Amino acid sequence: MKSLFFKTQTIFLFLFGFVLVFAQNDMKIPQNSVFYMEVNGKRLNQKINWEKFNPLLKELGKKDKKAPWNDYSKTGIKYDATQYHYATMNDSVKSYNMNFALDSQERFLEFINSIKKTGQEITKKNNYSYIDLDDDVFVAWSEKSAVLSMINYQKPYKWDDNYAVDSAVTVIDSTENIVSDSAYIELEKPFDYKEEIQYLKDDIKYLKQSIKDNNAEIVKLQKDIKYLEKHHKYPEQKKEPEVNVEDSTYAPKVEVLPPPISQDDYYEEETYAMDSTYQREMDSLNIEKFKIVKKFAEDGFDQYFNSNKEISVNKEMLSFRDPNSDVFIYADYGKIINEGLYKNRYRNYNFGQFFGKLYNSNSSYNLYFDKDKVRLVNNYQHKDPETQKNISDVYKGKKNKKLAALINDKSIGYYVMNVNGSKYFDMMYGMFKNAGDSEYQKEAELVIETMKIVLDEEAITKIAPGNGVFVLNELKSKNVEYTDYDYDENYNEKEVKKTKDIMVPDFTFAFATENENYWKRIFNVLTSNKAFAKNFSRSGEFYTFKDEKNKNTYVEQIFFTVKDGIVYVTTSKENINTSNQSEISKQWMKDSSKYPLAGRLNIQRLLGGLDKEFKTKSEKGTLDILRKNAGEVYFKTEAKGGSIQTEMNYNIKSNAENSLMYFFDLIDDFYKNSQADKTSKTL
Secondary structure (H helix, E strand, C coil): CHHHHHHHHHHHHHHHHHHHHHHCCCEECCCCEEEEEEECHHHHHHHCCHHHHHHHHHHHCCCCCCCHHHCHHHHCECCCCCEEEEEEECCCEEEEEEEEEECCHHHHHHHHHHHCCCCCCCEECCCCEEEEEECCEEEEECCCEEEEEEEEECCCCCECCEEECCCCEEECCCCCCCEECCCCCCCEECCCHHHHHHHHHHHHHHHHHHHHHHHHHHHHHHHHHHHHHHHCCCCCEEECCCCCCCCCCCCCCEEECCCCCCHHHCCCCCCCCCCHHHHHHHHHHHHHHHHHHHHHHHHHHHHHHCCCCCEECCHHHHCCCCCCCCEEEEEEHHHHHHHHHCCCHHHHCCCHHHHHHHCCEEEEEEEEECCCEEEEEEEEEECCHHHHHHHHHHCCCCCCHHHHCCCCCCCCEEEEEECCCCHHHHHHHHHHCCCCCHHHHHHHHHHHHHHHHHCCHHHHHHHCCCEEEEEEEEEEEEEEEEEEEEECCCCCEEEEEEEEEEEEEEEEEEEECCCHHHHHHHHHHHHHCCCCCCCEEEECCEEEEECHHHCCCCCCEEEEEEECCEEEEECCHHHHCCCCCCHHHHHHHHHHHHCCEEEEEEHHHHHHCCHHHCCCHHHHHHHHHHHHHCCEEEEEEEEECCEEEEEEEEECCCCCCCHHHHHHHHHHHHHHHHHHHHHHHHC
16 A cells, blocks of 8 residues: 555656746747847836837827727737747748737737628637738737747749659648658658649749739730721820929829720730639649648747746857847858758859858847947857858957048048958958868868968058048039920920039048058159049149040049058048147047947938928928928947957937837837828819
């Protein structure tokens, strides 16, 4: 009896432990995920003014007043919870999935019923329900959570005369019609004459469809031929009386008379009836494809709702995640490019592996909606540690304060670069190393070694060490002449000379050099060579490029000079004379000298110089909104934490509560402007 008790107890504990472990299993993001995103609902909920946001939704969706999405609170979605998004990709299936929490299953069901198509039925499973909103969009939900899946399925293509096995579907089951291959492997398949016959049938279907599509056009052309044979001309055009139109872009309307309706004018042509067999086959293919996609969706829903609803993510994806960010995004560009978009195309190139190595990287993004700015921090990391080290070494260059001194108060924007030019060679050598196909690997290594011997890296680096700056000082108005064409009442073309004002940039591009004589020799050749001397001239220490034949271009002349280890290319000689800087421009100079890459753009000032490019009332309304709300963009890039980190700030200029509501206010202003434009056109 005692033995039986212990055996029963052991079995109970074993089963209880098994159930407990199973119940606590996390929902793991698939290994082939190429994209992952977390939306921090708790933080965003504190920044969204729902009293403004919901009325904006209602206004945008006022055509459908009963739609629950007009009020986010009526959707049943818990908006202060974290949302999880991820995307997968392989040779035949691409999917995007969204996991989110619910605060009311009843309201969510009302929301689903309001957007589903007539006739669509909800499928109930053991612990969840789901519905297909479209052929490739599925939504499943339980009491506290929901999942949205968008799935695209395509049979794999044939490459290099080798048929790729469909990695998504391998067996047609008599009950479900499909069984998914969870291994997702691609195997070579011997020639199958039945499959080849199916390909030929598909071609026939395509040709039949082409005939149907072209039939209407054929009939129209035959009508035109018959009309020309009878009347020797096309139908006459009746011109409406001229009216004064303020906007020259609107031309008078012209009515085209159709050919006379007469049986004598037309050929009797047999029309093609709808091919019912073809239609049935297409419907059958669509149904089969839908069943495949539906099975994938069900498998994903089963996995999620049989778990504890906790999302488990590969640690690599979360390496640079900041839990205090509002939105976090991870993208595996290596998989997206090498295993998704261009997986099989590399086979057509002898050095296809080079491209694969070039894109073999991932990026992480942390997005913050601060009170006075939007902040985006990106971490780029190559998957090969040696390649990543070579890239990081490039971003460890010397600083050059002479170049930063060109930044001034009137600058619209600037871009500063302080990198190590000599390390570019190591980076490129590393990219080519072991990047050739095995058949050409020895040749590739020989080419690399030859490049190292031929190129004098030290001499090249002295020509341009890696320090440079581009400064956009301002946009100036310039009156130019251009050719337009007018037409008389008989549509005879007449050439007319007109003038207009355009905005031309005033800029300076400069970079450091340790070999001034090299650049001076280049400029001297340009001024002495017969072919180049027509446009190049020299005056003192300045070399000038001027194209007399094209005075109406945006940049009429450019000045070149070399001075104190700096090569200048500018639209104005005065730009190279550094003036006394204010405190703000000194701070810009100091910031730009700290980082390998840095830049700033004052969008408001840029738009102020582009006002002549906006012509219509609607365009001018848009410009006024942008002028009112546009801010300033600032970015900096450096090698940090085993990655290349770029931080971009967009400083807002408005009375919005924070940078998130700033964008909602901007959308609201654009919407009101579009409605006002529609009203003015109606009147």
